[in-house]
Amino acid sequence: MQLQFEQVTHTYQAGSPFQSTAIRDVSLTLGSGELTALIGHTGSGKSTLAQHMNALLAPTSGRVLLDGKDINQKGVSKKETRQRIGLVFQYAETQLFEETVAKDVAFGPKNLGLSQAEIDARVKEALHRVGLPEEIAEKSPFELSGGQMRRAAIAGVIAMRPEMLVLDEPAAGLDPMGREDMLALVRSFHQAGTSIVMISHSMDDVARLAQRIIVMDQGQVALDGPAEEVFQDADQLNQMDLDVPQVCKLALRLREEGFDFPLCYRMEDAEKALTALLKGGKPHA
């Protein structure tokens, strides 16, 4: 599966005095099993970009192609696009509405017109995949804890079995434990073969998960590449009001002091390098 952006521009309220261009001339290719992080400062156009991925917004100019087909063309089923590309909004728990968790998770599959047996099977599977115990299925979603509600909402999208999952700040507002669990969950979706696009503010989360990083700045793609490349550009990231991960900062600082330290961004790599350094490294003169 391949999702391709061709010079996509989106202007809100075009032609009115309030018009503003949220994304400008974005060209990207996503999918094929990658775990991609989309980062950028508030208002850089991340969420607008995400909403173009499953045709919730149509570009003002440019095209979005799913396996070569323009998803905003007449005659292309929006439902099918939205089944193939699942979008989990920020604070997804606000979309829960049914009497029971199971019914809420079933909402998506039901809209796809699946048989009741298939729906039941998918609900069960989805709840299992997000790590919610089975007895929760018959509870009201409003009785759950915040973290559980978020999981239930994500299950509602997973139950549609998307080939690509776009998550807008999935860990926002969760406590440190919930955050860890959420990141583990995203990783597990990826390991199960789903392409992931994760929008995030947290560089540390991104550093731990992402293979590829797309940096948005003022509606445009500023950087796009493998994590290790993007994080080397600390200066440029700083200019866009973005930070590098804590591990990166440590590495950069050590290098500044003259230590022979690799430019790494993952905790594990840093740990290895640090151990080596402590065992016998000396600063270069």
Place this chain on the structure above:
Amino acid sequence: MLKNITLGQYYPAESVVHRLDPRVKIVLLIAFVAAVFLVPNLSGFVLIALYLALACKLSKLPVKLLIKSIKPLRFILIFTFILNLFFTGGTTELLNLGFAVLTKEGLLNAIRYSLRLVFLVLGSSLLTLTTQPVTLTDGLERLLSPLKVIHFPAHEMAMMMTIALRFIPTLLEEADKIMKAQSARGSDFETGRLLERVKAMVPLLVPLFVSAFRRAGDLAMAMEARCYHGGEGRTRLHVLKMQKNDWIAIGATAVLIVLVIVEGRIFSV
């Protein structure tokens, strides 16, 4: 989807009319409406039109914007015109269509009532176009505060209106987001039969209400945390004070009413 709804019709500009005391503007609107209904004959509407034109000129509003405010009323206008045209009665026959008779009285009445409606709407639009909703509720509160003597909750009313106005854009944004989130799960809000569309609203309305109640609770808590206890003994940040321009506006409107009455005595058409 819902983003392009403009709330209220406030048109920001720097003008004397914009700066008038909201209390004065409300009272003047009432006086203007009274004048519109006092006009006994067609020539009197010239005075009303002149007054309105002057106010419009002073307010620096684009005339088009003001005229546009009549548009939603066009069917009522046509209906009023036709109804008065044929059902007024009268003796001076202008045209006999067989099934209906067109009289001079009917024609005059039709024009008069339509003009009244038009000026009524134009006058109120002028108020809402030049006054921010929150300022308007503020003025309304002050105007109604004498009624506190008979236990009318003027402050609470105004506070509720202000809060409601403040939260409409927030809730619209929220509705937009929930709508998109449900669309992402294959929900369809745009097509289908009436019953299906009504059913499709449930996944939107339930979360919207949940969030509205949550927000209301949070807001009440935040207000109490800052010692809000109703209107009693509360002072204001912006104290409304009558300025020279306010008195001039009142004077001008008084002149209008007098002229309308005098004019009615002199001319009969």
